[in-house]
Amino acid sequence: MSKRDIIKAGYWSIATQKHLKQFTIDSPGIGNFGNLSTAGKAGRFLGAIRGNQVIDNIHKLEQMANSVGISSRAELEMIILPYLVSASDQKIELIKDVTGKVTGIAEYLFTNSAVLEISGQLFENLSPTPEEIVTVETMDETKKIPYLQNELTEFLVNKGHSEENINLSYALQKQFKLIQMFNKSKSSEPIISNEYVWGGNSEKIAMAISGLQTEGRHSLKEIIEIIQQSQGYPLEKLPKEAEELLLLAKKVGMINPTTIISSRGMRKEFGFSSNLIGQHLHDDDILDDVKLLLASIRFGENYTPYSTINDPERFLKKLIESGDIGPHDANATDYTLLEKKGIVRVVNKTKFNYYTGRNRTGACLELIRKDVAEEALKIIKSPNYNFQSDSEITDFSSMIDTGSFLSPEESRIRLGEMPEHVREVEEHAVRVLRGELL
Numbered sequence: 001m002s003k004r005d006i007i008k009a010g011y012w013s014i015a016t017q018k019h020l021k022q023f024t025i026d027s028p029g030i031g032n033f034g035n036l037s038t039a040g041k042a043g044r045f046l047g048a049i050r051g052n053q054v055i056d057n058i059h060k061l062e063q064m065a066n067s068v069g070i071s072s073r074a075e076l077e078m079i080i081l082p083y084l085v086s087a088s089d090q091k092i093e094l095i096k097d098v099t100g101k102v103t104g105i106a107e108y109l110f111t112n113s114a115v116l117e118i119s120g121q122l123f124e125n126l127s128p129t130p131e132e133i134v135t136v137e138t139m140d141e142t143k144k145i146p147y148l149q150n151e152l153t154e155f156l157v158n159k160g161h162s163e164e165n166i167n168l169s170y171a172l173q174k175q176f177k178l179i180q181m182f183n184k185s186k187s188s189e190p191i192i193s194n195e196y197v198w199g200g201n202s203e204k205i206a207m208a209i210s211g212l213q214t215e216g217r218h219s220l221k222e223i224i225e226i227i228q229q230s231q232g233y234p235l236e237k238l239p240k241e242a243e244e245l246l247l248l249a250k251k252v253g254m255i256n257p258t259t260i261i262s263s264r265g266m267r268k269e270f271g272f273s274s275n276l277i278g279q280h281l282h283d284d285d286i287l288d289d290v291k292l293l294l295a296s297i298r299f300g301e302n303y304t305p306y307s308t309i310n311d312p313e314r315f316l317k318k319l320i321e322s323g324d325i326g327p328h329d330a331n332a333t334d335y336t337l338l339e340k341k342g343i344v345r346v347v348n349k350t351k352f353n354y355y356t357g358r359n360r361t362g363a364c365l366e367l368i369r370k371d372v373a374e375e376a377l378k379i380i381k382s383p384n385y386n387f388q389s390d391s392e393i394t395d396f397s398s399m400i401d402t403g404s405f406l407s408p409e410e411s412r413i414r415l416g417e418m419p420e421h422v423r424e425v426e427e428h429a430v431r432v433l434r435g436e437l438l
Contacts, residue, residue: 327362
């Protein structure tokens, strides 16, 4: 495989695993995507640890692995880590004690492209099935533009795939909502599309809204414009009359809803347009880092009593230029999701405050992945971007630190579902991440 093909495989491994983890492990047919799922899970784990350089606390590694669906130390140590070491060309090294027991990890990953490349190499090393290879090709092609089924089949046959494998792959992808098949009004030939064909594709949008009256299409256009001009817009602030149109926009990918759930169960959705990032095909925040950073700032700006982020641009500039920000009480409570994803770390520091003329000790945010913050800053500095919004919520009595995050794909698949949260478990996880428990 060429480097581009390997990165492509890594990208779609991660995208596929983000979908498949919504289904139970005993779902009929899910085993046909076993290699894609393993490679994707490993890639998401790499995305979480990237930028830490050395993590010598196995319990912290476990917490970071658990955040992407690696549920046990045995799976991490016996499956994921050995696969990653073999696929990484020495970019991943295990730290072991004198008995040979894994105690940590060292990584030399500087870009998301490196994460995708290792994930793709791991996928190739696993000897994927023909159906999995067809899945990668299908999803990659239909991201660019929806295809008539016969055209896509011809394309895949010309690449050396059999029609039997192609049709089986289609059936599996449709079963697990990786692709959509729908009929064009003037043709009996099905059109194949997927979750990652963005709203900027006029052909898909035209078919999605073809049943709407003129007034409905105009209203939907207004909703999309609001989201495009104000990335991370709190969706509850949209007019109630827009709920059905909003649901349509979410389901077809014209809006990417990112959900943050507090540890006490308060759930808030933030809307991002489909073209948030991505000058290149496989460079569109597939790991959700930028969306999570922007949504966390939005959450702190609108829904928590602890945060004092009045100027998000200034906040991000300070974090990027200084490498840290604080001390501030909010840093200990408002950004635990960013800790889990390895975007920041929370540390206690003593720093001189020029305003008070005294030293202050407290929680500081240290930036781990500068490129994520820089990408977020570019978005909010855009002349078409409006980050300000007035909060209508005045009762914060139910709020504590944020405890969960749903990607846009999860939100589209699981609209209305909310996992249970146990405060003690969440607090334990945070203490492990910060090295307070050994």
